[in-house]
Amino acid sequence: YLANLGAAISSEGTYYYASKFQYLAQSPVYGGFSASNGGFWDGTNNVSGVLTVEEIIPLYPVTFTITDLSESYSDIEFKGEMTSWNRVQMIESPAHTWTLTLDIAPGTYEWGALENDGSPDGIWLIDGANPVVTIASDGTISGTVSYTIQPFGITFANLQWPENGNIEPGDDFNVYAQVYAENVTDAVGQGAGVQAWIGYSTSNTNPSTWTNWIVASFDSDQANNDEYLANLGAAITTDGTYYYASRFQYLSQSVVYGGFSASGGGYWDGTNNVSGVLTVEEIIPLYPVTFTITDLSESYSDIEFKGEMTSWNRVQMIESPAHIWTLTLDIAPGTYEWGALENDGSPDGLWLIDGANPVVTIASDGTISGTVSYTIQPFVISFANLQWPENGNIEPGDDFNVYAQVYAENVTNAVGQGAGVQAWIGYSTSNTNPSTWTDWIPATFNNDAGNNDEYLANLGASITTEGTYYYASKFQYLSQSVVYGGFSASGGGYWDGT
Incomplete structure (x- = not known):
C-alpha cells in the first residue's frame, strides 16, 4: 500500500510516520520500519519513519x-x-x-x-x-x-636637501629626495614599484632634458613619504657648477621630477621648486706660515712684508716684543720668494734684505722648508772723520766751528739726520788719543754730505783760555761703541794719530 504523505502536510516541521492495517472489524495493527524489512511497530526494533518538511532555498x-x-x-x-x-x-x-x-x-x-x-x-x-x-x-x-x-599614481615628489653644496672632485655629496604615492609609500619600508634617480646637468634647464641620472636607493620612511638618496659626488669628477634634481617613476607610469624649496619642495617647475646647485672644485689647502724679522739694529718702526705669496703687495707686520716683527699667512703649497721693508713714506719703502731675497717652500702636506726668518744686523759706523778745519787761530770767545762726518749703512744715507746717531767735538791741551779726553761738546746735525751725515760744534764758544788745543770728533750709534774721527787732507777717517 502507499499514500502521498507530502500532500497532506503543508507546514514545515519534523514528522514521524508509520503504517496502520485493519482486517474487517478486527483490531488495527501498526507497522514500523527496520533495515530488515520491519514489522509490528514496537518503538525499538521497528520504529517510525522521520520526515522533515522545510522550504529549500536555491543557491x-x-x-x-x-x-x-x-x-x-x-x-x-x-x-x-x-x-x-x-x-x-x-x-x-x-x-x-x-x-x-x-x-x-x-x-x-x-x-x-x-x-x-x-x-x-x-x-x-x-x-x-x-x-x-x-x-x-x-x-x-x-x-x-x-x-x-586603479593604478597608484605619484602625487608628490621633491628634492628634499641639500639646497646646494661645495665639494672637491671625488668627495661624497649625498642628495635626498622624497616621493608619495597613495597605498604605496605610506606602508612601512620601501613602496613596491617605485624607482628613483638623482640627475645632474651643467645647465640650469628642465630636468626632463637631462641625460645624466644616478639610481637612488631607498633610505627611510618619512611619515607617508619614502625618502631616497644618491651620492652625486661619486659621479662627478670634473670641476664645475652642476644643477641637480630628482626623478621618480611608479611601475610604467610617466616619470615626475622633484625640485627644492625652503618650504619642502614639490614637482620641479623652475620657479618655486628648483634644482639644487653643486660647485665642484679642487680646494687647495692653505697652511699657516709665520715669518719673523728680527731687527738687531733697533732702527725700524714700521716694517712691512711682501713676497710672491702676496703678489708683492705690502702687508703690515706686528712688533712684539720690541724689534721682533712677525706675520702669519695662510699659504698654498709652492715655493715663494719674499722680503721686508721699512715704510718710510716713500713709494717703495726702504728694502731691508741684504743680498738675495729669502725663499720658503710649503709642501703639499704642509711641511715648511727654506727660510721664514731674517735678521737685520746691527748697523755700525763704518766711517768717521774730522772734516775741517785742519787748524785755526782765534781770540778767546771767538766762534770756531768744527765739522765732522759719519757714515753708517742704512742710517746716514737716508735724507736728513740718521736716527740713533750721536756726535761730539772734543778737545784737549795734550795731543793724545781722544779716547782719553774728557771735554766733549755735543755736535748738531748740519747737512747730508753724500751718504754721510755732517755735524758741527762751535769749539770757540767752549774755550775761553789762551793756549794750544787739539780737537777731534766722536760718534756713537745707539748703544754701540764710540768711534773717533781724525783729519787728513784726503778726507780723514778713524783717528789713528798718524
Whole structure:
C-alpha cells in the first residue's frame, strides 16, 4: 500500500510516520520500519519513519572579480555579508586578475576585498563605498560583482636637501629626495614599484632634458613619504657648477621630477621648486706660515712684508716684543720668494734684505722648508772723520766751528739726520788719543754730505783760555761703541794719530 504523505502536510516541521492495517472489524495493527524489512511497530526494533518538511532555498553561482591595475598585490582575499564577513582566498589567473565563485542564496549582499599582508585586518582594497550585489529568487544577478584597483599614481615628489653644496672632485655629496604615492609609500619600508634617480646637468634647464641620472636607493620612511638618496659626488669628477634634481617613476607610469624649496619642495617647475646647485672644485689647502724679522739694529718702526705669496703687495707686520716683527699667512703649497721693508713714506719703502731675497717652500702636506726668518744686523759706523778745519787761530770767545762726518749703512744715507746717531767735538791741551779726553761738546746735525751725515760744534764758544788745543770728533750709534774721527787732507777717517 502507499499514500502521498507530502500532500497532506503543508507546514514545515519534523514528522514521524508509520503504517496502520485493519482486517474487517478486527483490531488495527501498526507497522514500523527496520533495515530488515520491519514489522509490528514496537518503538525499538521497528520504529517510525522521520520526515522533515522545510522550504529549500536555491543557491546560485556568482563569480566575483578583482582586477589589480596597480599590479601591487600578491594575496587578495574576499569577504562580505554572504561569507558572514569571513575571509575567503581568491584565485589569481591571469596575472593581477583575481576571481572567486560562490554559491549564494537569493538576497542583497555587501562585499569587498583585502590584501593579506599578515596583519589582522589586512589592507582593505575598496576605495569608497563597498560594492553590493543582488541575486533574485530565479538566480538573476544585478549590482556589482567586479572591482578594479586603479593604478597608484605619484602625487608628490621633491628634492628634499641639500639646497646646494661645495665639494672637491671625488668627495661624497649625498642628495635626498622624497616621493608619495597613495597605498604605496605610506606602508612601512620601501613602496613596491617605485624607482628613483638623482640627475645632474651643467645647465640650469628642465630636468626632463637631462641625460645624466644616478639610481637612488631607498633610505627611510618619512611619515607617508619614502625618502631616497644618491651620492652625486661619486659621479662627478670634473670641476664645475652642476644643477641637480630628482626623478621618480611608479611601475610604467610617466616619470615626475622633484625640485627644492625652503618650504619642502614639490614637482620641479623652475620657479618655486628648483634644482639644487653643486660647485665642484679642487680646494687647495692653505697652511699657516709665520715669518719673523728680527731687527738687531733697533732702527725700524714700521716694517712691512711682501713676497710672491702676496703678489708683492705690502702687508703690515706686528712688533712684539720690541724689534721682533712677525706675520702669519695662510699659504698654498709652492715655493715663494719674499722680503721686508721699512715704510718710510716713500713709494717703495726702504728694502731691508741684504743680498738675495729669502725663499720658503710649503709642501703639499704642509711641511715648511727654506727660510721664514731674517735678521737685520746691527748697523755700525763704518766711517768717521774730522772734516775741517785742519787748524785755526782765534781770540778767546771767538766762534770756531768744527765739522765732522759719519757714515753708517742704512742710517746716514737716508735724507736728513740718521736716527740713533750721536756726535761730539772734543778737545784737549795734550795731543793724545781722544779716547782719553774728557771735554766733549755735543755736535748738531748740519747737512747730508753724500751718504754721510755732517755735524758741527762751535769749539770757540767752549774755550775761553789762551793756549794750544787739539780737537777731534766722536760718534756713537745707539748703544754701540764710540768711534773717533781724525783729519787728513784726503778726507780723514778713524783717528789713528798718524
